[in-house]
Amino acid sequence: MTRETTDILIAGAGIAGLTAAACFGQAGYRVTLAAPAPPRRDKTQGDQRSTAFLDPAIALFSEAGLWARLAPHAQPLQELHITDTTGWPPRTRDSRAFRSDAPGTPPLAQNLMNWRIADVLLNALESLPNVALHWGAGFASMVTREREALVRLTDDSSLRARLVIGADGRDSAVRETAGITAEISRFGQKALAFSVTHPEPHRDISTEVYNQGGPFTLIPLPDEDGTPTSAVVWMNPGPEALRLQALDAEAFSAEATTRSAGLLGPLTLASPRAVFPIITLRSRALTAQRTALIAEAAHVIPPIGAQGLNTSLNDLAALLKSATPDALGSRQHLDRYENSRARDVAARVAAIGFYNRLTRSGLPPLQSLRLSGLKAVADLPPLRRAVMKAGMGG
Ligand SMILES: Cc1cc2nc3c(=O)[nH]c(=O)nc-3n(C[C@H](O)[C@H](O)[C@H](O)COP(=O)(O)OP(=O)(O)OC[C@H]3O[C@@H](n4cnc5c(N)ncnc54)[C@H](O)[C@@H]3O)c2cc1C
Incomplete structure (x- = not known):
């Protein structure tokens, strides 16, 4: 020994x-x-999740001399959009953009594939x-x-x-x-993590699309062979996530396109699909x-x-x-x-x-509360600043 x-x-x-x-x-x-x-x-074979690194994480990597090696693989996120939809196929009820107020400030985050x-x-x-x-x-x-x-x-x-x-x-x-x-705490949800290509450019915008079951989030990645590419996290009740994972690539791409409210045009699956149970x-x-x-x-x-x-x-x-x-x-x-x-x-x-808990619900009263919350955070400058500061790692 x-x-x-x-x-x-x-x-x-x-x-x-x-x-x-x-x-x-x-x-x-x-x-x-x-x-x-x-x-x-x-x-x-690697981890299909991506990570949008915020300023404190980038500072840690920089101090260890690692950011210079990671940066060539990163895609900047300049804006976060939150889109609230209802019904199926999803109909957009409202959408809000979050970006840094001050001109010339660095991107909100830098996104890289975990593998x-x-x-x-x-x-x-x-x-x-x-x-x-x-x-x-x-x-x-x-x-x-x-x-x-x-x-x-x-x-x-x-x-x-x-x-x-x-x-x-x-x-x-x-x-x-x-x-x-x-x-x-267990929520009975699972997240699918995968990448897609799409005809519309993502313009460095990450979008969380709400409907029910949890958000469908598009996160910009560097283009692949000149084709716009995004990472996706799609949260659903567990059995629904497993059903989606088992679909063939074409059927899956079609369902993902519908769920994305067509924001970036038809989505094409470009990676394996990994499933993660959602807990706190x-x-x-x-x-x-x-x-x-x-x-x-x-x-x-x-x-x-x-x-x-x-x-x-x-x-x-x-x-x-x-x-x-x-x-x-x-x-x-x-x-x-x-x-x-x-x-x-x-x-x-x-x-x-x-x-x-609030955003996964399909119940009309909770969907209304979600919409009111989105409007309050986006439209009241002090609340918006506080939420953005906390979200950015402050
Ligand atoms: C779909 C999805 C998307 C996400 N996106 C983001 C994002 O954009 N930004 C963000 O900040 N976070 C994000 N996260 C969270 C983030 O991916 C995870 O928090 C992170 O990857 C977990 O890393 P970890 O090193 O703590 O754990 P893990 O990746 O689980 O690593 C644990 C390691 O420990 C090893 N291990 C297990 N048992 C032992 C043992 N007995 N001895 C030694 N080693 C052991 C395992 O083999 C593994 O290598 C996301 C999570 C999910 C599910």
Whole structure:
């Protein structure tokens, strides 16, 4: 049995775990990243979600020297449109545009495919000599003491670390081993994530189209072979999402076109379709002795308003900022992290969960409330500014 020593053990190689390894590695810490398998880094097998990164996430990537590598694959989002529809086929009742008020300001967000992000991050990690990538073994268990954690992996190897970062997703084994419980709400919905091509240009506009079952969101991607392309997140009750996933490509493209209210012309499916269950999850604490939870190990948010991974990268920025080489993983370090993140995480999980309940409903009174809410947020400048600031990671 090997027993290595490292500063930080990161469990999980989703975007959050990979980014954590790159940021702490760049900062000079010795990092071991362990996961059952490396993420797929190609278009057909990789993660079909995209992420619209907001300013704080871009700042984190820039500080770690990663944004210059990601930027060539990013598509700027200049405006967010919210379109409220009713009936079937959907009839547009109202639409509002959200954009930055000040001229010359940067885009609202930058959108990239997740498989592409994983590829760029893995390339960066492979060139960091102080980061060890331990594939084929997940986190199994640990014993913590005041000065260190002794971690056992699923291949029976073990190592000592001053800090264990649980980035091992919504069913986090680190969270469970640390004895941290989580509040979970299930909505009976699933999100389909896929890409489409379309004849109309997206003009760097992301559009959330509301009807019932949850939003249908078009998010601009770079053109593919000169053809306008968008990522799509389509939320539905679970059985309906599975029915749509099983349709042949032509029938699926036709239904997606109808659901999009024809905004970009006929849509053509251009990728596999991945399905994700929609839940909210909030862990009751972000830390335990020598342990910090980040990202979906700590919170899961429905995919509305590009909040999930952006919130996760805010966790990482706070954990990094509150670390010092001497105090890494100490109670002081972890308290600073917990205090700086707990309120924001709780607020975002509650707000997006509530918004999802409101917007998925097909009941006329709730659809009217949704429309009134949209108008109030869009048309009252102080409310509009407050919502945009919160949505942009402020
Ligand atoms: C359809 C959809 C669209 C989205 N769009 C956006 C968006 O535009 N903007 C945004 O900010 N967010 C978005 N999100 C949210 C975002 O995609 C997720 O929050 C994010 O990808 C989750 O990353 P993660 O690294 O926390 O978890 P995961 O990607 O689930 O990674 C967890 C990792 O842990 C590994 N693992 C599991 N068990 C163990 C173990 N025992 N030991 C070690 N490793 C283990 C897994 O193999 C995996 O590699 C979206 C989500 C969905 C569903």
